[in-house]
Amino acid sequence: MSSSAPIGVFDSGIGGTTVVKELMASLPNEKIIYFGDTARVPYGNKSAGTVIMYSRQIVRFLLEKKVKAIVIACNTASALALDALKSELEVPIIGVVKPGAKAAAEVTKSNKIGVIATRATINSGIYKEFLHKTNPDIQVFEKACPLFVPLVEEGWISDDITRQVIHRYLDDLIEQGIDALVLGCTHYPLLTDEIGKVTGEKIKLVNPAYECAREFRYVLEENDLLCQEKHIPEHEFYVSDGPKAFAELANSFLGEGIIKRENVKVHNFENDDSILRTYEIKRRG
Amino acid sequence: MSSSAPIGVFDSGIGGTTVVKELMASLPNEKIIYFGDTARVPYGNKSAGTVIMYSRQIVRFLLEKKVKAIVIACNTASALALDALKSELEVPIIGVVKPGAKAAAEVTKSNKIGVIATRATINSGIYKEFLHKTNPDIQVFEKACPLFVPLVEEGWISDDITRQVIHRYLDDLIEQGIDALVLGCTHYPLLTDEIGKVTGEKIKLVNPAYECAREFRYVLEENDLLCQEKHIPEHEFYVSDGPKAFAELANSFLGEGIIKRENVKVHNFENDDSILRTYEIKRRG
Numbered sequence: 001m002s003s004s005a006p007i008g009v010f011d012s013g014i015g016g017t018t019v020v021k022e023l024m025a026s027l028p029n030e031k032i033i034y035f036g037d038t039a040r041v042p043y044g045n046k047s048a049g050t051v052i053m054y055s056r057q058i059v060r061f062l063l064e065k066k067v068k069a070i071v072i073a074c075n076t077a078s079a080l081a082l083d084a085l086k087s088e089l090e091v092p093i094i095g096v097v098k099p100g101a102k103a104a105a106e107v108t109k110s111n112k113i114g115v116i117a118t119r120a121t122i123n124s125g126i127y128k129e130f131l132h133k134t135n136p137d138i139q140v141f142e143k144a145c146p147l148f149v150p151l152v153e154e155g156w157i158s159d160d161i162t163r164q165v166i167h168r169y170l171d172d173l174i175e176q177g178i179d180a181l182v183l184g185c186t187h188y189p190l191l192t193d194e195i196g197k198v199t200g201e202k203i204k205l206v207n208p209a210y211e212c213a214r215e216f217r218y219v220l221e222e223n224d225l226l227c228q229e230k231h232i233p234e235h236e237f238y239v240s241d242g243p244k245a246f247a248e249l250a251n252s253f254l255g256e257g258i259i260k261r262e263n264v265k266v267h268n269f270e271n272d273d274s275i276l277r278t279y280e281i282k283r284r285g
Numbered sequence: 286m287s288s289s290a291p292i293g294v295f296d297s298g299i300g301g302t303t304v305v306k307e308l309m310a311s312l313p314n315e316k317i318i319y320f321g322d323t324a325r326v327p328y329g330n331k332s333a334g335t336v337i338m339y340s341r342q343i344v345r346f347l348l349e350k351k352v353k354a355i356v357i358a359c360n361t362a363s364a365l366a367l368d369a370l371k372s373e374l375e376v377p378i379i380g381v382v383k384p385g386a387k388a389a390a391e392v393t394k395s396n397k398i399g400v401i402a403t404r405a406t407i408n409s410g411i412y413k414e415f416l417h418k419t420n421p422d423i424q425v426f427e428k429a430c431p432l433f434v435p436l437v438e439e440g441w442i443s444d445d446i447t448r449q450v451i452h453r454y455l456d457d458l459i460e461q462g463i464d465a466l467v468l469g470c471t472h473y474p475l476l477t478d479e480i481g482k483v484t485g486e487k488i489k490l491v492n493p494a495y496e497c498a499r500e501f502r503y504v505l506e507e508n509d510l511l512c513q514e515k516h517i518p519e520h521e522f523y524v525s526d527g528p529k530a531f532a533e534l535a536n537s538f539l540g541e542g543i544i545k546r547e548n549v550k551v552h553n554f555e556n557d558d559s560i561l562r563t564y565e566i567k568r569r570g
Contacts, residue, residue, distance in 0.1 A: 039331055039332065039335065040325075046324055046325075046526065047324065047526060050324065146435045146438065146439060147432065147435050147436070147439065149435075150431045150432050150434075150435050151432070153431065154431060154432065160449075161446060161449050161450060161453070164445075164446050164449075165446060168446070241331065241332060
C-alpha cells in the first residue's frame with residue numbers, strides 16, 4: 001500500500017464532515033475520499049446486523065477507490081461495526097468512539113464524566129463500556145439530546161431557542177458535578193461555543209472528532225502511510241442521495257467553499273451489483 | 286373479500302398512529318393491522334424507487350394478513366407510492382395527502398393556504414400539486430418544520446420552547462394572510478392546541494389524518510366492506526425494529542393503554558425471502 005494513496009472516511013450522512021474538518025487540520029497533505037450514506041441515514045435506530053452490512057458495502061466502495069486507511073466518522077457505526085470490519089480488512093481502520101472515551105478519561109479529575117449523544121448511541125452503552133474499561137471508578141452520566149441534530153441542520157446555532165434547549169438537556173448533568181463532557185455525536189461540535197457558555201470553564205468539552213484525527217495521524221505514522229508529498233489535495237465526496245443538499249450543508253459544517261455542488265457524486269447502492277451479490281450469498285448460506 | 290376482514294394501515298414509523306386514532310374514532314368496529322417501518326424510518330429523504338419498493342413489501346405483508354383495504358398513513362409514501370400500488374392491487378387503497386388537500390381547498394375563502402410538513406414532503410411539491418388541481422387560483426405557502434417531529438417525540442408538547450419554535454416557523458405564513466393550514470406530517474396533529482394558539486381562530490387547521498379516516502369510511506361503504514359486527518376489535522401492531530420504544534411512544538400518541546409491549550411484534554424484512562426474490566427479479570430484468 002502506497003503512502004500517497006487517499007484516506008477513506010465514511011458516515012451515515014453529513015455529520016462526519018466535522019471529522020473531515022479535523023483531519024484536514026491534522027493531516028493537511030492527505031487526500032480524503034468521503035462517503036455519506038444520505039439515502040439510509042440515520043443509522044442510529046437500525047439493528048447491528050444492518051449497520052454492519054451497510055458499513056461493509058461502503059468499505060468495499062472505498063477500497064475500490066484504493067484508500068490506504070479508513071476512518072469511521074459515525075458514532076453508531078463505530079459502536080456497532082468497527083470490530084467486525086477490523087477483522088476483515090488489511091488496511092488500518094479506526095472509529096470515533098474509542099479516541100473520544102480515552103480523551104475524556106484522561107482529562108477528568110472528579111471521575112465524573114458526562115456523555116451526550118443520539119438516543120441510539122446512548123442506548124448502545126458504548127461510551128460507558130469504553131470509559132469503564134479505562135477506569136472502573138469513573139461515573140458516567142448520559143443524556144440523549146435528540147433536538148441538537150435538527151437545530152444544527154436548521155442553522156440555529158447562536159440562537160436563543162438553542163440556548164434554552166442546551167440548558168434543558170445539560171442542567172442535570174452539570175449538577176452531578178461532571179468535569180468532562182463528551183460530545184458523542186458528529187453534529188454536536190458545531191454547538192461547542194453555545195454548550196461551553198452553559199457548562200462554563202470548569203467542564204472540559206471533549207470532541208471525539210478531534211481526538212480521532214489525532215489518533216488517525218498516529219496510526220498512519222505507525223504504518224508508514226503518512227503522505228510525504230506537500231500539496232493541497234483535492235478531496236472527493238460521495239453520497240447515496242441528495243448531493244445538492246449535502247454540498248450546501250457540508251459547506252456550513254466545513255467552512256465556506258470547500259465543496260462544490262458538481263463535485264459531490266451519487267453512488268446508489270440499491271442498483272449496485274455488489275448488493276445483489278450480498279443477498280445471493282446470504283441466500284445460499 | 287369479506288367485510289369482517291381487518292383493515293391494513295402502514296407508515297414509515299410511529300407517526301401513522303395518529304391516523305389509527307382517527308380510524309378508531311370513525312370506524313370503531315374495524316380491526317386494524319398496523320405496520321410501522323421503524324427500521325427504515327424516515328422515508329422522507331429516500332428516492333421514489335426505494336419508497337415504492339418498501340411500500341410494496343409492506344403491502345405484501347398486510348395482504349398475507351388478509352386485509353380488505355389499506356390506508357397509507359404516511360405523507361411521503363402517499364406522495365410517492367400510492368399511484369404505483371393502486372394499479373397493482375385488487376383491494377382499495379388510499380393515502381393521507383389527497384383527503385388533506387381536498388379539505389383545505391374546501392375551507393379556504395381567501396384562496397391562501399399554508400402547508401407545513403417535513404422538508405421531503407415540501408420538496409416533493411405534492412400538496413401544491415393537488416391543491417392547484419382542485420383550484421388553480423389557490424396560492425400555497427409552504428414551510429418545512431424539521432423541529433416539530435423531535436419536539437413531539439421528546440414529549441415537549443405544552444412547552445415554552447415549542448411555542449417559540451412554532452412562532453419562528455409560522456409567523457411568516459400568518460402574515461401572508463392564509464386562512465387554512467394543512468398539518469402535512471403525521472406527528473403535527475399532536476401539536477394542534479399549541480399551533481392553534483399561535484395561528485388564532487381565523488386560520489382553520491386541517492388534519493389530513495382526520496380527513497383520511499372520513500374518506501376511508503366512505504371507501505369501505507362504497508365497496509360493501511364496512512364491518513357489520515358490533516364489537517371492540519383487537520388491533521395488531523407490527524414494526525420492523527424497536528417494539529418497546531414503539532409501544533411507549535405510540536401509547537402517548539393514542540392515549541394510554543391501547544398498546545401493550547408484548548403485543549407489538551417485529552417483522553424483519555432483511556431476513557425475508559420476499560426481499561431476496563425482489564432482488565433476484567431486479568437482476569433478471
